[in-house]
Amino acid sequence: MRRKLAAGNWKxxxxxxxxxxxxxxxxxxxxxxxxxxxxxPATLLHRAAQTVAGSAISVGGxxxxxxxxxxxxxxxxxxMLKDAGASAVILGHSERRESYAESNGTVCAKARAAMRAGLxxxxxxxxxxxxREAGETLDIIGGQLAGSIPDESTGExxxxxxxxxxxxxxxKVPTLEQIAEVHDFMRGQLERRFGAxxxxxxxxxxxxxxxxxxxxxxxxxxxxxxxxxxxxxLKAADFSPIIEAxx
Ligand code: PEP
Numbered sequence: 001m002r003r004k005l006a007a008g009n010w011k012x013x014x015x016x017x018x019x020x021x022x023x024x025x026x027x028x029x030x031x032x033x034x035x036x037x038x039x040x041p042a043t044l045l046h047r048a049a050q051t052v053a054g055s056a057i058s059v060g061g062x063x064x065x066x067x068x069x070x071x072x073x074x075x076x077x078x079x080m081l082k083d084a085g086a087s088a089v090i091l092g093h094s095e096r097r098e099s100y101a102e103s104n105g106t107v108c109a110k111a112r113a114a115m116r117a118g119l120x121x122x123x124x125x126x127x128x129x130x131x132r133e134a135g136e137t138l139d140i141i142g143g144q145l146a147g148s149i150p151d152e153s154t155g156e157x158x159x160x161x162x163x164x165x166x167x168x169x170x171x172k173v174p175t176l177e178q179i180a181e182v183h184d185f186m187r188g189q190l191e192r193r194f195g196a197x198x199x200x201x202x203x204x205x206x207x208x209x210x211x212x213x214x215x216x217x218x219x220x221x222x223x224x225x226x227x228x229x230x231x232x233x234l235k236a237a238d239f240s241p242i243i244e245a246x247x
Contacts, residue, residue, distance in 0.1 A: 002203050004034035004219075004246045005159060005226035007122060008233025009062060009090055009207075014040050019051050024236035026055035034226065034246045037122075038233065039090050042076055049085020060088035060122070063096055066109035078110075078117035088120035090228070092148050094165045097124075104147025112150040115157045122159045122228065123148050124207070125186075129166035138185050145189050153194065155201025160186060161228040167208025169230060176221050179206055183223035212241035219246055 010018075022038060029036060039060040040048045048059045061081040065072050068079060081089055091114065092107035111121040125144035127137045141162070149158065162182050167173055174182075183204050191199030206218055207228030218224060226246055232238040 002155070002201060002225045005037065005203050005205060006034055006239070006243045006246050007037040007060075007088075007090075007159075007161075007205060007226065007228045008039060008239055009093070009228060009230050010038065010040045010044075010234060011062070011095070011230060012041060013234055014044055016044070016047060018044070018234070019047060021234065021236045022048055022051045022057065025239060026052050026057050028236060028240050029056060029243060032056050032243060032247065034243060036243060037088055039088070039122075042081075042084075045081065045084040045086055058087040060086045060090065060119070062090050062093070064089050064091070064110055064114055064117075064119075066106070066113045068113070078114040078119055081114075082117045082119055086119060088122055088159070089114045090122045090124065090161075092144070093124045094126055094163060094168060098165075104144055107148040108150055111148065111158075112152065115150060115152055120157055120159055121150075121153075122161055122205070124161045124163050124228070126163040126165050126168075126208070132164065132166065137182065141182055141185060142189060145186060146193075149190075149193075153202070154198055155203070159203045159205060160190070161205040161207045162186060163207035163228060169209070171209050173209050173214055173218070176217060179218060179224065180221045183221060187223045210242060212238060212245070215242045215245035 036057045064078040065075040114121040127140040203225040205226045205228045210227045210229045
């Protein structure tokens with residue numbers, strides 16, 4: 001049985017004044033029946049971990065370097081995230097794939113580093129609008145899954161998030177049939193590669209304009225085990241109903 005996961009990606013938003021939102025979230029969900037993960041900016045990670053300590057909420061990073069340490073100015077290793085209190089890290093978000101030309105190989109190396117450091121790798125995949133319109137969606141997703149996911153993945157150290165690029169921050173959401181098609185495909189790919197037990201235990205999140213008003217119907221789609229939420233994860237008042245829709 002896969003435990004549901006509500007994950008929030010704060011992106012480059014939030015200073016110390018945002019921490020009360022985490023407190024509100026923790027107080028609002030003292031014993032949730034789903035996992036809750038918030039990924040704040042790296043500068044907030046340690047304080048965020050302290051803020052949610054003793055609650056059911058975990059915190060995570062938004063990226064990490066593939067190396068353990070070294071001459072990589074401005075970068076953060078998986079071990080450093082772990083040391084700051086993270087239990088997971090988002091990798092291969094389309095904003096990073098685009099802005100930093102991160103390839104599937106880069107994402108895979110980062111995921112391997114994350115897993116070795118004891119973090120859950122939340123690996124993002126998703127097609128552009130042009131790719132969807134060209135009928136290439138499943139080819140793109142299949143290539144990203146094959147190239148970005150390390151061989152040592154398990155249901156405990158890997159989460160996959162399907163995030164169509166054209167749905168991120170746009171208010172546009174795929175149809176439930178489109179989400180079902182991609183999630184069924186991803187499940188099949190994982191089961192083929194890792195076997196039914198491991199492939200069937202990896203959690204698959206949907207991400208892209210998830211809001212309180214559309215969460216319940218998205219969560220009703222088979223093989224959707226939760227959501228990766230951007231904008232609507234910044235305020236407890238928006239994220240709480242999304243968590244409740246999963247419970
Ligand atoms: C995201 O950036 O991962 C995301 C899904 O953003 P939003 O929910 O704002 O579309």
